Amino acid sequence: MKRKDFFNLAAILFGIGGALHLLRFFRSWDLTIGTYDLPLWASLVIGVVAAVMAFNGWQMGRK
Secondary structure, eight states: OOHHHHHHHHHHHHHHHHHHHHHHHHHTOOOEETTEEOOHHHHHHHHHHHHHHHHHHHHHHHO
């Protein structure tokens, strides 16, 4: 896989993951992993971090 393709694929995956976490935050969906309930604020943080990583991956893929 070429470097450019890798960064574009990573940007797409991080973008989807970040969008789902932000959607969960704004729609107040519950997320339970085993017996642990993930707090909504964690999805906001994860969503923002993933969005930044997606943007950086997209920028790196353009080079």
